[in-house]
Each structure stands twice: as C-alpha cells, then as structure tokens.
Amino acid sequence: xxxxxxxxxxxxxxxxxxxxxxxxxxxxxxxxxxxxxxxxxxxxxxxxxxxxxxxxxxxxxxxxxxxxxxxxxxxxxxxxxxxxxxxxxxxxxxxxxxxxxxxxxxxxxxxxxxxxxxxxxxxxxxxxxxxxxxxxxxxxxxxxxxxxxxxxxxxxxxxxxxxxxxxxxxxxxxxxxxxxxxxxxxxxxxxxxxxxxxxxxxxxxxx
Amino acid sequence: xxxxxxxxxxxxxxxxxxxxxxxxxxxxxxxxxxxxxxxxxxxxxxxxxxxxxxxxxxxxxxxxxxxxxxxxxxxxxxxxxxxxxxxxxxxxxxxxxxxxxxxxxxxxxxxxxxxxxxxxxxxxxxxxxxxxxxxxxxxxxxxxxxxxxxxxxxxxxxxxxxxxxxxxxxxxxxxxxxxxxxxxxxxxxxxxxxxxxxxxxxxxxxx
Numbered sequence: 001x002x003x004x005x006x007x008x009x010x011x012x013x014x015x016x017x018x019x020x021x022x023x024x025x026x027x028x029x030x031x032x033x034x035x036x037x038x039x040x041x042x043x044x045x046x047x048x049x050x051x052x053x054x055x056x057x058x059x060x061x062x063x064x065x066x067x068x069x070x071x072x073x074x075x076x077x078x079x080x081x082x083x084x085x086x087x088x089x090x091x092x093x094x095x096x097x098x099x100x101x102x103x104x105x106x107x108x109x110x111x112x113x114x115x116x117x118x119x120x121x122x123x124x125x126x127x128x129x130x131x132x133x134x135x136x137x138x139x140x141x142x143x144x145x146x147x148x149x150x151x152x153x154x155x156x157x158x159x160x161x162x163x164x165x166x167x168x169x170x171x172x173x174x175x176x177x178x179x180x181x182x183x184x185x186x187x188x189x190x191x192x193x194x195x196x197x198x199x200x201x202x203x204x205x206x207x
Numbered sequence: 208x209x210x211x212x213x214x215x216x217x218x219x220x221x222x223x224x225x226x227x228x229x230x231x232x233x234x235x236x237x238x239x240x241x242x243x244x245x246x247x248x249x250x251x252x253x254x255x256x257x258x259x260x261x262x263x264x265x266x267x268x269x270x271x272x273x274x275x276x277x278x279x280x281x282x283x284x285x286x287x288x289x290x291x292x293x294x295x296x297x298x299x300x301x302x303x304x305x306x307x308x309x310x311x312x313x314x315x316x317x318x319x320x321x322x323x324x325x326x327x328x329x330x331x332x333x334x335x336x337x338x339x340x341x342x343x344x345x346x347x348x349x350x351x352x353x354x355x356x357x358x359x360x361x362x363x364x365x366x367x368x369x370x371x372x373x374x375x376x377x378x379x380x381x382x383x384x385x386x387x388x389x390x391x392x393x394x395x396x397x398x399x400x401x402x403x404x405x406x407x408x409x410x411x412x413x414x
Contacts, residue, residue: 044399044404045399047382047384048382048383048384048387048394048397050398050399050400050404051383051384051387051397052382052383052384053404054399054400054403055383057403089404089405090404090405090406091404091405091406092405116405117403117404117405117406118405119403119404136215140383141382142218142360142380142381142382143219143381143382143383144216144217144218144219144360144363145215145216145217145218145219146216146358147214147215147216148214148215148216148217149214149215150215159276162210162211162276163276163277163279165210165211165212165215166210166279166345166347169215169217169345169354170347170350170352170354172215173219173352173354173381176219176381177381177386180383180386181386181390183383184383184386184387184390184392188387188392192400193400197400197402197403200403201402
C-alpha cells in the first residue's frame with residue numbers, strides 16, 4: 001500500500017467513515033434478497049398503497065359475480081377485470097407476478113397467488129354504467145387512469161366533442177370514486193376482519 | 208393531444224380553489240406561473256417549465272376566451288429542456304485530444320482536459336435543439352375536479368405543486384388513501400390487513 005492510500009485509509013478511520021478492518025461503516029450489509037423484500041415492503045406502505053391493492057383485490061372478488069358494485073346517478077356500475085393483471089407482494093419469495101390472458105384475472109392460478117399474500121397492484125378494468133362502457137388501466141397507489149377507452153362520442157363539432165370527452169372522463173372518475181367509496185365503507189366497518197376477509201380468503205382458496 | 212383524442216391518460220385531483228369569481232383569479236394565477244422561454248445565451252438553466260395556453264402553446268396571455276370552455280378551465284403545462292448527450296461530448300473531446308497531442312507533442316494535462324470538456328459542453332449546448340413537451344390540464348370550475356393529462360408521475364407532481372403555488376389552492380389526489388382521509392379516516396392508524404398481505408405478524412407490517 002502506498003503512503004498516500006495508507007494516509008487516506010487512516011483519515012477515513014479517524015472520521016468514522018471506515019472501521020479498523022478498512023470496510024465502509026455505512027455499507028449496506030443486507031443481501032440481495034433482503035434488499036428486494038425491504039423495497040417491496042416500502043412499496044406496500046408508500047402512500048398507503050396497500051389500501052389501493054386491497055381495493056383492487058376486493059373489486060376482483062366482488063366482480064366475479066357480475067352483480068353491480070355501486071350506483072351512480074341512478075344507474076348501476078358493473079365491473080369486469082380484463083386482460084393483464086399485476087400482482088405484488090411484500091413478504092414472500094415472489095414480489096411481483098404478471099398474469100396475461102382474457103380469463104387470467106379470475107383464474108385459479110391468480111387466486112392461489114392472492115392466497116399466498118400477493119395483492120392486485122395494477123389491472124385493466126371494464127366499467128359499465130347504464131349504456132356506456134369504459135375501459136381503463138388502474139394502479140393501486142395513485143388510482144391514475146391509464147390508456148382509457150371512453151364511450152364513442154356523439155357530438156360532431158370540435159368544441160362539442162371536447163366537452164363530451166371531458167364529461168365522459170369526469171364520469172369515469174366519478175365511477176372510480178363510487179367504487180372506492182363502497183370499498184372504504186366495507187373496509188372501515190367492523191365486519192371487515194371478522195366477515196369480509198375470511199370470505200375473501202375462502203374465495204382465494206376456491207372453497 | 209391527449210385531451211382532444213385517442214386513449215385517455217390522466218391523474219385526478221380535487222381542488223380547494225381560491226375564494227371569489229374564477230374569471231378574476233384564473234388568468235392572474237396562470238400568469239403568475241407562466242412559462243418563460245429558455246435563454247441559452249444568457250442563462251445557465253437547461254430546463255424551463257410553466258403554464259401556457261392549450262391551443263397556442265407559445266402564448267401566455269390567458270384571456271378568458273382562450274382558457275374557458277363551458278364550466279371548464281383548460282390550459283397546458285409546457286416543459287422546454289436542452290440535454291447535451293454525454294456521447295457527443297466524449298466524441299468531441301476525443302477529437303480535441305488528438306489535435307492537442309499533434310500540436311503540443313504531449314497528452315493534455317488533467318486541468319486542460321477539464322477546461323476543454325466544459326468549453327465543448329457549452330458549445331454543444333448552444334447547438335442542441337430545445338425539446339418541447341406540453342401536457343393538458345382540465346379543471347372543472349363547478350365541481351372543482353382537476354385532471355392532469357400526463358402519464359409521468361414526476362410531471363404530475365410538478366404540475367400539482369405549480370398549481371398550488373400559483374393559485375394558492377390545495378390539491379387532493381384521487382388516490383384511495385386521500386379519499387379515505389377526506390372521508391375522515393385516520394391514515395396514521397390505518398395498516399395493511401395482515402391476512403391479505405401475507406404478513407407473518409401484524410407488527411411486522413407497520414414499522
């Protein structure tokens with residue numbers, strides 16, 4: 001070791017940046033698996049993302065019966081999960097699972113994964129409200145609307161079409177708020193832990 | 208443009224607007240956060256962002272006719288940025304080094320190289336075209352729902368912060384957690400459902 005690098009290591013020890021073994025005292029000693037799990041746990045808690053994941057998982061369960069899940073302005077809101085589904089977990093060996101296929105969201109494989117502790121993090125939803133049909137991809141953390149397909153526009157003039165599109169976007173947003181409202185009413189109720197969660201788990205197990 | 212046609216991608220907010228008639232404060236607030244073009248000759252800034260009119264993205268007059276459509280306020284967020292590619296700097300620097308060595312019959316010293324690198328970067332910056340991006344924002348002044356028509360979360364957060372600053376308004380995102388909080392839920396007491404997230408013990412979820 002040259003004199004210069006010797007002096008450098010000594011100064012690092014004096015500053016407390018390195019131990020007598022010369023290793024960085026602030027070095028992250030966690031292995032790759034631990035780092036990945038900690039990151040997954042951080043993602044679960046960040047911005048209360050778990051609430052969005054529980055919402056999407058609850059919606060998946062409730063939508064299988066094809067019964068309306070809410071009412072907005074006197075019309076039922078129907079919901080169906082279509083296509084791609086992203087599941088995320090924080091405590092198992094698998095932290096992310098992507099399921100593709102028209103029937104994938106309601107498949108036994110997805111239910112098994114949910115039973116193992118993964119929750120829906122991102123999904124493509126088809127919402128029916130009266131005669132209007134919307135499709136959108138949603139994420140659990142922000143509930144941002146991505147690549148939404150709005151119902152066909154009726155207006156012909158540019159400004160009128162723009163206003164109609166704005167109206168439909170706002171309506172889609174209202175439908176989502178109504179679904180969130182339904183979920184939060186159940187989630188904050190006494191029956192959540194005692195009744196709803198056990199039922200949800202039984203559905204995941206295919207019972 | 209995202210708002211005008213194609214699939215719809217947006218983030219949702221509820222706004223607590225300033226008091227008074229929107230026709231009075233809307234133009235003034237937008238002007239406060241208006242876009243200022245980059246001046247590469249006089250300024251060191253490589254990025255500029257601010258509000259512009261939606262249909263004329265160079266205009267920042269914000270006349271009522273340009274911003275209001277029915278009960279909506281429509282405007283855009285413009286980001287201009289100039290980014291000098293590191294590979295371009297490296298290539299130019301290699302050329303300079305070759306000519307330096309031919310002229311002085313020695314390789315350049317570290318300080319000479321650093322000065323040349325900075326000069327090259329400055330020259331390339333002036334020659335690099337400015338990249339412009341604009342993102343629509345729609346604000347329903349009757350229901351106070353605001354949609355930011357952008358996919359990037361970073362840009363969404365930037366727009367939300369700019370609106371809060373320019374309008375003195377408070378924006379609440381449309382995430383499940385924010386909706387729960389708006390409904391009176393104590394978020395700090397809210398934790399993931401252990402049975403659903405596959406946590407070994409509830410205590411391990413909320414750290």
